[in-house]
Amino acid sequence: MAKHKSLLETLQHQGISRRSFLKFCASTASLMALPPAMIPAVASALEQARRPSVIWLSFQECTGCTESLTRSHSPTVEGLIFDAISLDYHHTLQAASGHAAEAARTAAMEENYGNYLVVVDGSIPTANPGYSTIAGISNRDMLLETATGAAAIISVGSCAAFGGIPHAKPNPTGAVAVSDLITDKPIINVSGCPPIPVVISGVLTHFLTFGTIPALDALGRPKAFFGQSIHDRCYRRPFYDKGLFAESFDDEGAKKGWCLYKLGCKGPTTFNACATAKWNSGTSFPIQSGHPCLGCSEPDFWDGGGFYKPLSTPTEDIAATLVYGAAAGAAAGVALGTLNHARKTRAQQAHAPVTVDDLEKGDGQ
Amino acid sequence: MNETEFLMWVRGPAFQIATIVFVVGVVVRVLEILLLGRKGNLAEARGSATAGGLRTILTRMWPDRGTLQRSTFTVVTGYVFHIGLFVTIFLSAPHILLIRDVFGVGWASLPTTIIDATTVVTIITLLAVLVYRLTNPVQRFLSGFQDYFVWLVTILPLVTGYLAFHRIGMTPPMLLAIHILSVELLMVSFPFTKLMHAFTLFMARWYNGAIAGYRGVRS
Amino acid sequence: MGSATPVDGDCGSGAVRTGNVLPLLHEIRHALQRWLDAGEPAMIDLRSIPMAPGEEDELVSLLGEGEVHARLSALGPSDIYETRFPGVWLVTHYNDNEEIMSRFIEVIDMPSILKSQTEDIRDGQERLAAQLR
Numbered sequence: 001m002a003k004h005k006s007l008l009e010t011l012q013h014q015g016i017s018r019r020s021f022l023k024f025c026a027s028t029a030s031l032m033a034l035p036p037a038m039i040p041a042v043a044s045a046l047e048q049a050r051r052p053s054v055i056w057l058s059f060q061e062c063t064g065c066t067e068s069l070t071r072s073h074s075p076t077v078e079g080l081i082f083d084a085i086s087l088d089y090h091h092t093l094q095a096a097s098g099h100a101a102e103a104a105r106t107a108a109m110e111e112n113y114g115n116y117l118v119v120v121d122g123s124i125p126t127a128n129p130g131y132s133t134i135a136g137i138s139n140r141d142m143l144l145e146t147a148t149g150a151a152a153i154i155s156v157g158s159c160a161a162f163g164g165i166p167h168a169k170p171n172p173t174g175a176v177a178v179s180d181l182i183t184d185k186p187i188i189n190v191s192g193c194p195p196i197p198v199v200i201s202g203v204l205t206h207f208l209t210f211g212t213i214p215a216l217d218a219l220g221r222p223k224a225f226f227g228q229s230i231h232d233r234c235y236r237r238p239f240y241d242k243g244l245f246a247e248s249f250d251d252e253g254a255k256k257g258w259c260l261y262k263l264g265c266k267g268p269t270t271f272n273a274c275a276t277a278k279w280n281s282g283t284s285f286p287i288q289s290g291h292p293c294l295g296c297s298e299p300d301f302w303d304g305g306g307f308y309k310p311l312s313t314p315t316e317d318i319a320a321t322l323v324y325g326a327a328a329g330a331a332a333g334v335a336l337g338t339l340n341h342a343r344k345t346r347a348q349q350a351h352a353p354v355t356v357d358d359l360e361k362g363d364g365q
Numbered sequence: 366m367n368e369t370e371f372l373m374w375v376r377g378p379a380f381q382i383a384t385i386v387f388v389v390g391v392v393v394r395v396l397e398i399l400l401l402g403r404k405g406n407l408a409e410a411r412g413s414a415t416a417g418g419l420r421t422i423l424t425r426m427w428p429d430r431g432t433l434q435r436s437t438f439t440v441v442t443g444y445v446f447h448i449g450l451f452v453t454i455f456l457s458a459p460h461i462l463l464i465r466d467v468f469g470v471g472w473a474s475l476p477t478t479i480i481d482a483t484t485v486v487t488i489i490t491l492l493a494v495l496v497y498r499l500t501n502p503v504q505r506f507l508s509g510f511q512d513y514f515v516w517l518v519t520i521l522p523l524v525t526g527y528l529a530f531h532r533i534g535m536t537p538p539m540l541l542a543i544h545i546l547s548v549e550l551l552m553v554s555f556p557f558t559k560l561m562h563a564f565t566l567f568m569a570r571w572y573n574g575a576i577a578g579y580r581g582v583r584s
Numbered sequence: 585m586g587s588a589t590p591v592d593g594d595c596g597s598g599a600v601r602t603g604n605v606l607p608l609l610h611e612i613r614h615a616l617q618r619w620l621d622a623g624e625p626a627m628i629d630l631r632s633i634p635m636a637p638g639e640e641d642e643l644v645s646l647l648g649e650g651e652v653h654a655r656l657s658a659l660g661p662s663d664i665y666e667t668r669f670p671g672v673w674l675v676t677h678y679n680d681n682e683e684i685m686s687r688f689i690e691v692i693d694m695p696s697i698l699k700s701q702t703e704d705i706r707d708g709q710e711r712l713a714a715q716l717r
Contacts, residue, residue: 218367218368218536219367229537231537232532240477241477241478242476242477242478243458243474243475243476243477245458261458261459262458262462268537268541269369269372269537269538269541271536298369298538299367299369299370300369300370300373303373304373305373305376305377309466310459310462310463310466311459311541312459312460312462312463313376313462313463313466313467314376314377314380314381314463314466314467315373315376315377315380316377316378316380316381318380318381318384318466318467319467319468319469321381321384321385321388322384322388322467324385325384325385325387325388325389325392326388326392328385328389329388329389329390329391329392329393329396330392330396332389332392332393333392333393333394333395333396333397333400334396334400336393336396336397337396337397337399337400337401338400340397340400340401341400341401341402344401
């Protein structure tokens with residue numbers, strides 16, 4: 001398949017009808033969380049869209065993000081997208097290995113300099129480059145080198161976006177996010193552990209369709225998917241508002257599907273599309289299956305003070321702080337009290353009654 | 366520092382610092398007062414000091430008729446915002462979770478709609494109190510910087526809590542962090558300002574009642 | 585997403601309500617009014633609306649089935665039927681594995697995806713001509 005065909009030509013080549021293309025556009029718009037009124041715009045953009053070259057770099061990661069994407073259960077849409085992009089390097093998925101694989105990466109970079117898309121999953125170790133290498137090249141060097149000619153970088157997963165689990169305390173590898181090393185390229189953070197498959201493909205599709213970066217929030221995440229908190233879109237929200245909470249995992253409230261806030265749900269501070277896009281081809285999402293949200297699409301979710309600790313509770317051991325504080329306060333109070341007492345006694349002892357002589361002296365002057 | 370890190374700092378080290386300042390400050394100030402002691406009364410007791418002290422702690426919960434008639438506004442608004450503070454602090458679900466987390470004991474919460482309404486009433490009352498303080502010549506003359514500062518640190522947690530619950534103006538994590546931070550500001554200023562009256566009030570009532578009780582008169 | 589899913593992923597789905605069904609029906613009513621007044625079509629993406637387990641089924645059964653039912657076979661099947669309320673269509677796109685890819689409510693006299701596309705007609709005409717040659 002030629003690399004510079006438009007997506008429409010690719011589809012026509014596969015014998016796909018215009019009606020099928022329109023159906024594809026409708027599902028794609030829905031995938032990108034665009035309003036249905038945008039479907040014609042998606043169609044005309046996709047007609048002209050060129051097949052971008054994609055270089056996928058996997059650093060300190062668990063391959064969960066790649067699993068999420070390749071196991072996504074809408075093969076038609078995602079499959080078409082993968083037909084529509086040219087995945088030139090992905091060392092987990094590609095057949096080539098060693099020098100041949102690296103040669104493919106270098107070739108893709110040279111051929112598409114300034115136009116290719118870099119997808120990164122995994123964080124980058126900075127404490128010692130030897131912690132993670134590919135073909136003898138450290139992750140940091142490979143990222144910096146590959147990023148030079150990139151049109152944009154998509155950080156897939158919380159590791160690439162925010163450092164993720166490798167970055168969790170005490171961060172032995174000195175793991176950092178892509179955005180900590182690259183500052184001169186547009187970076188789209190698609191966070192989540194793993195990200196929702198339709199969100200990954202939705203962002204890729206957006207870039208493919210419009211060739212632009214979607215609107216991003218303060219943490220560099222596409223607003224279309226990360227614009228609202230889990231809590232705001234949660235179907236259990238009415239229970240929160242009524243003050244009906246599950247107190248444990250097997251009480252009456254849990255069975256009735258009440259709000260999981262008291263069991264540590266991080267929904268109120270977590271931004272993701274789980275409550276609407278859902279998982280496993282729209283079957284369910286954690287809260288629907290009775291488990292609080294872990295907040296996996298937020299920075300440092302691993303160090304968030306415990307998955308089952310309610311959001312309103314402190315993360316440090318305040319009971320111990322209270323005990324030590326009270327003891328220290330008592331000691332200081334007794335010391336100061338003794339000082340004050342001594343001063344009072346001294347003042348009493350220094351007190352001399354006024355005599356008639358004193359008063360007369362005063363009168364005389 | 367991104368907003369998540371800010372929230373983590375506010376929920377973690379900052380809350381710890383605020384707790385230490387609050388506890389050490391309150392304990393030191395209360396001990397200082399108690400350890401100063403009082404001179405023994407050489408007169409013969411005509412009644413029970415203990416009973417008088419306890420009774421006064423209770424009876425002063427209600428205003429006497431004269432005070433109520435003379436300063437109706439101050440008394441009524443005072444009750445409203447103090448009860449409002451009690452309800453919003455101790456009967457809302459997230460706060461009870463915090464208390465249970467720290468002390469291991471908890472109790473039933475009120476529905477969020479009631480907490481919400483109470484918050485609004487309390488905020489309005491505190492605003493009325495400020496307007497009265499600024500417009501009444503006597504109150505204005507008697508007020509110093511600390512009075513306005515104490516008013517501010519009291520109303521801030523209510524306002525930020527309301528905004529955090531309704532998610533107005535900023536992202537939810539930021540609103541939650543600011544709400545917790547405003548409470549930490551309250552905790553840190555507590556021992557060093559007139560806010561200490563929450564503790565000293567009972568001691569003062571006790572002394573008043575005990576002196577009168579010893580003399581065999583009603584306080 | 586509803587009845588097409590074989591897995592029960594719900595926990596405690598007793599009487600949970602988002603209360604989104606009724607506002608959605610009102611939105612459809614307003615859209616019908618706009619279609620009557622101005623001929624302006626409307627489309628609602630059901631994926632973008634939070635629904636409690638069972639609520640989408642409830643919406644679908646409230647809308648009911650009307651006179652027209654069409655099934656596309658284009659990149660997998662699509663189910664398109666007019667509801668009990670003429671002008672309100674439920675369009676469900678499936679992939680080859682019969683999994684829902686997207687689902688829309690359309691308020692229009694006929695969903696445009698049902699119409700034959702000029703490009704496809706031209707293509708068909710050429711094929712017919714080639715066959716007759």
